[in-house]
Amino acid sequence: MAARTEGGVLRWLLSGRWQAGISIAVLFSTVGLVPFLAGPLLLNCVALVALVTLQAGRKESFEVLLIAGVASALFTLNPWYGVAFALVAWLPGRLLGEGLQWDVQWGGVIWVIIGLSLLTLALSLWVIPEGVGPAFWQTQMEHLLAPARKELSVTQRQILGDMIRLMPGILAAGMALLWTLAALLASRWRERFQGVLVPQRVFRDWVLPERLIWLLVATLLGISLLHGNVLWPVQNLAILVGGLYLLQGLSFVHLWFASRGWPLFALAAFYIGLILLSQLLLVVAVLGIVDRVFHLRQRLAGLRS
Numbered sequence: 001m002a003a004r005t006e007g008g009v010l011r012w013l014l015s016g017r018w019q020a021g022i023s024i025a026v027l028f029s030t031v032g033l034v035p036f037l038a039g040p041l042l043l044n045c046v047a048l049v050a051l052v053t054l055q056a057g058r059k060e061s062f063e064v065l066l067i068a069g070v071a072s073a074l075f076t077l078n079p080w081y082g083v084a085f086a087l088v089a090w091l092p093g094r095l096l097g098e099g100l101q102w103d104v105q106w107g108g109v110i111w112v113i114i115g116l117s118l119l120t121l122a123l124s125l126w127v128i129p130e131g132v133g134p135a136f137w138q139t140q141m142e143h144l145l146a147p148a149r150k151e152l153s154v155t156q157r158q159i160l161g162d163m164i165r166l167m168p169g170i171l172a173a174g175m176a177l178l179w180t181l182a183a184l185l186a187s188r189w190r191e192r193f194q195g196v197l198v199p200q201r202v203f204r205d206w207v208l209p210e211r212l213i214w215l216l217v218a219t220l221l222g223i224s225l226l227h228g229n230v231l232w233p234v235q236n237l238a239i240l241v242g243g244l245y246l247l248q249g250l251s252f253v254h255l256w257f258a259s260r261g262w263p264l265f266a267l268a269a270f271y272i273g274l275i276l277l278s279q280l281l282l283v284v285a286v287l288g289i290v291d292r293v294f295h296l297r298q299r300l301a302g303l304r305s
Contacts, residue, residue: 010193013048017060021067024048028068028085029075042089043178043185049093050186054100055193061097065090092116096183100190106206109183114212114244117176121240124168125233134232137167165232169239176243180206204258206251208244208292216241216289242285249288255297 013020028045031038053061065086073082095112102108129136141164145152152160163170187201219241222234257267274280291297 010051010189014052014055014193017056017063018067020048020052020056020060021064022071024064024089025068025071025075025085028089029072029081032076032081039178043182045085045089046093046096046179046182047185047189049090050097050100050182051189051193053094053097054186054190061090061094065094092179093182093186096179096186100183100187100201105201106183107209109180110206110208113176113179113183114209116179117172117240117244120175121168121172121236124171125236133229134165137164141167166236166239169236169243172236172240173243173246176240177247180247202254204251204255206247207297208248208288210292212241212244213289213293216245242282245288245292246281246285247288248292249284249286252287252291252297253284255300259300 013023024045027041027048031041034041049061049064052064068090069082069085072085073079075081092112095116096109099108099110099112141160145160184203188199191200215237219234219238223231223238226234253270254267257270274284
């Protein structure tokens with residue numbers, strides 16, 4: 001796994017399969033000890049596996065799987081942690097690394113994320129609940145919110161009740177966002193590892209496949225025409241598709257800010273506003289749909305030229 005670099009943590013990490021495997025295992029095992037940091041820790045695990053696949057190769061990636069999987073099971077004294085590592089961290093990272101190698105832009109990564117997010121949705125709809133359906137997520141949410149139930153107002157309980165039915169879609173969309181960030185990290189880490197100072201693969205070049213619009217159309221028709229139990233999976237699919245187009249909209253926002261030459265703090269202010277006003281998420285998702293259907297970024301490039 002030897003490679004050329006200027007130094008730092010990346011050099012140490014990629015200097016051997018044992019260093020990479022044990023480091024990733026430590027990060028993944030910490031998820032169980034510090035659950036509120038599960039997102040950032042899992043993000044780094046997936047990005048590091050993708051980086052190993054990119055920089056060291058497929059063989060080394062499999063060796064890291066064995067080392068980190070066994071180490072995770074030993075660190076936690078739970079063999080299922082090794083299985084969880086293989087499915088939750090290694091497999092997405094490996095596929096993202098393959099996607100980054102496949103296309104110099106984002107085409108390969110986007111197809112990987114679409115496939116993984118659809119698989120996550122299917123698992124959270126039917127496999128994890130074991131056929132129970134929304135009642136499973138209702139039970140899980142009640143268990144998590146039991147300590148704070150007395151502090152919640154009637155309105156807050158109603159909002160949470162409506163969200164529970166959409167938990168599979170929210171989970172799948174959230175994982176799509178995490179995998180996108182992991183691909184961005186892995187791509188930039190590889191560039192830094194190779195001494196490339198200016199990012200070559202930037203988020204503003206992120207463009208969803210044009211044919212995905214037909215899945216959006218089918219989802220909207222299903223919401224309009226279906227009723228009862230068959231409506232629940234379609235509603236969650238709509239959340240996932242909306243999350244994918246949210247990424248498209250964010251990509252266009254990045255491109256817009258870059259085309260105007262606005263400073264980085266303006267983009268940071270936009271994201272702060274997005275967090276404070278969550279209703280803007282829908283607006284940005286619609287912007288992503290409009291961008292993909294009417295090719296706004298090509299029009300923007302034409303205006304600049």
